Amino acid sequence: MNSSTPSSPASVVAIMGTRPEIIKMAPVVLALRQRGIPTHVLHTGQHEEMAWPLYEFFGIAPQEVIRLKREVATLPALSSELMSAIGSTLAGLKPAVALVHGDTSSAAMGAMAAAYLQIPVGHVEAGLRSGRIAEPFPEEINRSLIGRVSQWHFAPTGQAHENLEKENVPGEISVVGNTVVDAVLLAARHVRKQRAAGQPVANPDYQWFVDSGLRQLVLVTAHRRENWGAPMVEIAQSVARLLEQHADAAVIWPVHLNPLVQDVVRSVHAASTADVQSRWRLTAPLDYAPMVEIMDAAQLLLTDSGGIQEEGLSLHKPLLVMRDVTERPEVIACGAGLLVGTEAERILSAASHVLATGQLPGLPPRTQDNPFGDGSSGVQIAAAIERHLQ
């Protein structure tokens, strides 16, 4: 572990380590600092190459950095390493509040370590439940665990609030929206401003689409553990067939670094026709600004990601969610997205419908309100923590 000398003692330590946590915690850290509350970022090291450009984009370089050894690649080994390293960092810093986000191993072990040290825990994006312990795995376990040990539950929606009430969690629950709305609007503003000023963000993938002259853009991402193996093959095949059927469409797919995902996607891509390959671009994971620019330009988002559903909805993009269950029923309820599972036929038929009509099949027109809030979640959370510190 390596930690830089803190400039002032930390009142708040924000624990994060994966791409989505950094994106969704950044608005909270920025809002806390704006109020003059000394806030340290603790990077757990769960992601590395995807993490650092995000810290830079949001301007929240970590004060504390854990370097994981990861000698054994299992969840128990990762968890014990995280718990021990986060625990010793927190014991040294003695903050008044520890913040965790969502449902990763970093969040669960961070919350447990803080609770054992009797440091009050605030949980950002609290109360999401799919109701199935194995899906998503291990996130559903992590969420419930964090709920048991947190003092403040910052629920994004009324539904999440209800889930927490039903479980009778200790502490205070408040509905504050989802901080991802703050993050995606911030990034979209940045991208549009740069473009208007004639200095677009570096984005070779977006440029490839513009240069192709094609009319429709589909953004695809898939990485959930329950989609590894056969479902991933079906997903990749549905993309190949979609391109066969729609000659004016292009696909950009930032492929998750997991070799189980890479191998499948790359082999289906390599087996498709030259025409399909020429309109199907596989890329490395994208930095946040280029990612948001592509999302903003797309006619359809095909994903199993949680965050992309919330972002896509906020940017008014039709979403097809390649999962069987969801902890984000709000996306479906407001008409922004559809659960399509992972069978190629079903994905293809829904995606084809969207490209042909611009509408999701069988849904009433979308309501305009954003169920995840108006982009002020970070400020609301910072205000609640400030009240506690006073």
Ligand SMILES: CC(=O)N[C@@H]1[C@@H](OP(=O)(O)OP(=O)(O)OC[C@H]2O[C@@H](n3ccc(=O)[nH]c3=O)[C@H](O)[C@@H]2O)O[C@H](CO)[C@@H](O)[C@@H]1O
């Ligand atoms: C089961 C579940 O739903 N769990 C979620 C999980 O996160 P997720 O499913 O949303 O994870 P990903 O899909 O990896 O990340 C998405 C983010 O990454 C950006 N992105 C993506 C590709 C790329 O090339 N470049 C990028 O910048 C993208 O725009 C978006 O913001 O953990 C979170 C934290 O605990 C939870 O909030 C959340 O419940």
